[in-house]
Amino acid sequence: MERNKVLLLFAVLAAACLFSLAAGPAGWSNADVILNLRLPRTLAALAVGAGLGLAGALFQGVLKNPLSDPYILGTSSGATAAAVFCFLAGIERTSPVFFLAVFAGAFGATFLSYWLARLAGRLSDASLVLAGVAVSAFLSALVMLTLTSVRERSFSLLYFVLGGLYSVQPGVLIASSLIIAAAGAAAMLRWRALDAMALGEEKAYHLGAEPGRERIIFFALACAATSAAVAIGGTIGFVGLMTPHIVRLLTKPSARTLIPASAVGGAALLAAADAAGRSLFSPAEVPAGVIMALAGAPFFMWLLWKNSRGTA
């Protein structure tokens, strides 16, 4: 990637951070508010955005499908469902058991979507999206059913499901950031295999990458990043879908640049979305998940339209 494009990417990130630190009813001159209030929240948005952007880039590559992302594949729903069950079981958000359970939920849901799509036929077409939608809908219904039957805490859990960064626990933020960074680093070690997978499983095999193994590795890394993001902010959609597409307009499609650029781009995107959500509608606050869906759903339609014309 050329140097000026790297600079542009980081300029966008810096602008998003600046917006996130400066936007809010208390203005931009109150150092206390900026340091104690907006800084932790900005860091949370950056971590969640980076995790989701990273997961999106990995899924789109390993599945050779530009319509995949953790939200559409059901990964986020799986993680969210597991998180809700952990809360109800009284497992603390900072405990390793919580992270393991959320990861297991994400991984299980993703493989279920993948397996359903495999049954239905080719992976590169809409069947993967359909399978993901089915898995997501089922898991969301399961969560809703659970929330209706337990009255206590059901509202605060509902808001967790809807996604947002209102309350961030420092312990969770640190643990999740470490997981996301580790997943990103591990993915970078295998960028070449991800590029091979982007040509399809048969081609990947003949280029020297074992498709079955690479699929499990990249699913695991993407699920780790997604579940760490969900642990902080619940279900936030479309960051993983949009970021790699926007980044590809700027950089080469190779995973070597796409992986880090998607993490940086996702971080910038979510920081901006969260800042918009908590400052534009003052005194009310609109969760970042809602802002992302507002922007992401039309984007998804545009992608479908673009794909149907075979110019993706």
Place this chain on the structure above:
Amino acid sequence: MKTFISLLALCLCAAAPARAERVVSLMPSYTEIIFELGAGKDLVGVTNFCDYPPAAAKIEKAGDYLRPNVEKVYSLKPDVVFAGDWAGASSTKQLALLGVKVVSLPQERKVSDIFSTIRLIAAELGRKAEGEKLVHKLSARLGPVPEKPLKVYLEEDTGGWTTGGESFLSDAVLHAGGVNIFAKEEKGYFQAAWEEVLLRGPEAVILLSGTGKEFISRPMAGSLPAVKNGLIITALDRDAFSRPGPRLFAEIARLEKLLHGKK
């Protein structure tokens, strides 16, 4: 023989004048009011949320207040159904089309609106005298509003979910000697930005869910006057305070004591 007896019983019932009313309440607060009016035994259907008084829990459930189960309500053959005019408008319309008498009651935006609700229900049940008695009893509990109201942040659900001036809760806080920091917002239930809460500096905080420990752990919560005053109130009964029914008045009195009792 058995069939004959049950047939006979059926005929007798049908022939008897329909004095005993069959009432369905589609709001927990209406259920509480109906019990207070002494008509609890006439209730044949309530919402899933109606759990007070304890006797209400044993009554047939007919869905929740936003989405009542129309078929269930119809099958209970009610003489009258009380519903909030703001919730489930389409289902009340359906019930009306089925020939069920539905009384749509306006949403309470002030504490005094609860008196109108009581009077409307009492009139419908032919218990006007009991209604007036109840209104008299409840309004007597509303003492004079304290002179120096405290700025109050009222959190209904964890995550900044509070209420603006559109809800009777703002007025309830006022009667207890507080001013909702979001009273001027023309909103009902909404999520307030945390920074906004900090900016408006409430002198007391009422939490209807969650824990005081969680609240204090939020960023910069320590800078709030409420925390310095030690006025993080979690002792209110969530249901009693958040339903516009008879129990609210005792909660207002409790809140007043909590807010101003330490003087």
Place this chain on the structure above:
Amino acid sequence: MPVLRASALTFSYGPEPLINGLGFELRSGDFMCVLGPNGSGKSTLLKLLTGYIRGASGSVHIAGEDVFGIGTRELARLVAYVPSETSTPYDFTAREMVLLGRTARSGFWRGYSAADEEAADRAMEETGITRFAGRSVNSLSTGERQLAFIAQALAQEARVLLMDEPTSHLDLKYKSAVMALLAGLVSKRMAVAVVLHEPALARLGCNKALLMERGGGYSFGPVPELLTAQRLARVYGLPENSPLLPK
């Protein structure tokens, strides 16, 4: 020692065998065409040869080793495979695509070495695609794109090259160019097996032929012996005097 040896390969999708007891040997410098009617299992055979799918019985040996005993990375250094069509939704440039041929020859995490860049440039020169190195493969014509994937296979620097109908979408000029390119590789001691649709193309340099029939029958031998009008007419179900068959 043969560089590629298949013996007693049997494979079926249903109850009827698609490939039945098939065997052949290729040595360095052999250029084999695989011919046969649609549904005779030509494409399936190539996937059996690389171990991408597993047959019911039989074995494939590459450079003397059982194909299932060779790791995927090692295998990609021995055998390169070009499917009849490769597509990707992402806009890799032709050069990036060719460089991907180096996947099995470079460490997974680091960038491309000077040797990788050289191999890619050489492959692009040999296939004559240097002039659109910087263009997205998705913007190339079908023929140009096919050449880019052949270049990718060349960059693998493998000893065996397997190609599935590389010329099916190409016009006559590209067809002869691809065949000439393959003949050139053979002269550099590579072994090439190519699935063809038209028997006439076999005359452009092939020395061996594998003729596959529907139902699992096959014959293998030198081109002049095997590709007679009589034999082809029987396999393809054509009259012996058909103008489509070689004279």
